[in-house]
Amino acid sequence: MKTSFLTQCFPSLEKELVTEIEHYSSIKKFEAKEYIVKEGQFIRSLPIVLDGSIRVYSTEDAMQFLLYYISSGASCIYSFAHTFNNEPAEFSAITEVKSTLMLLPLERVRLWLKKYPSFASIVLNDYQKHYTDLLHTTKQVICYNLEDRLIDYLKTKAEIEKSNLLGISHQEIADNLGTSREVITRVMKKLGKNQKVEQIGRKIKVL
Incomplete structure (x- = not known):
């Protein structure tokens, strides 16, 4: 090998x-x-x-x-x-x-x-x-706002896991991006309204 x-x-x-x-x-x-x-x-x-x-x-x-x-x-x-x-x-x-x-x-x-x-x-x-x-x-x-950083992060995760359905919590995302869970939750709601992501139970779908 x-x-x-x-x-x-x-x-x-x-x-x-x-x-x-x-x-x-x-x-x-x-x-x-x-x-x-x-x-x-x-x-x-x-x-x-x-x-x-x-x-x-x-x-x-x-x-x-x-x-x-x-x-x-x-x-x-x-x-x-x-x-x-x-x-x-x-x-x-x-x-x-x-x-x-x-x-x-x-x-x-x-x-x-x-x-x-x-x-x-x-x-x-x-x-x-x-x-x-x-x-x-x-x-x-x-230079980037948190929304752009979050989208880039989720896309990278999707590429690594070879799936656009990610089993990742808001807290884990917050830890990786150096912010709080509450902030990530707010940004995720905004991304959801803009049809960039979808929250499915405890998983996040990258659209």
Whole structure:
């Protein structure tokens, strides 16, 4: 499974590197809403998502702030930021759906970054992608109103779950967007009147 995934998603990897990753990495399955890492923990591995999706967020004054999502074939750039230091994580990462991860031990990652140009290139490209994601998140917070941010959030969730019917509460949305449940409920009612979403029981349909 490891070799076929690596050669398909990262065809530029050297054969020797693929062999080393096959030997040193491990594969772990996670249920939905299961933590990969919690803020304050020390990171021991660089995760690559084989299947599923991960939500990465930070917390400030007991309020969550969505940073970005990680999908299949991507590593977590915040984990990479801790590759060369021994500081605890300043973020949390949790699975959105059932997910399978390949875990690369950080001591081997450090060696591969120096030894294999293809590996360094992949990590840098992933860094650029998540940097762009963070810029998008920042622009949303500064420039967009909450209605636009909420619609963008729901559309992203629908893409990840491959369904326009989302089993998500107003409180969970509020946590991810850094606001209160009451505010989300008001905005949802407005979106409902404008026929952009529909509340069906405890689920939200993106129209």
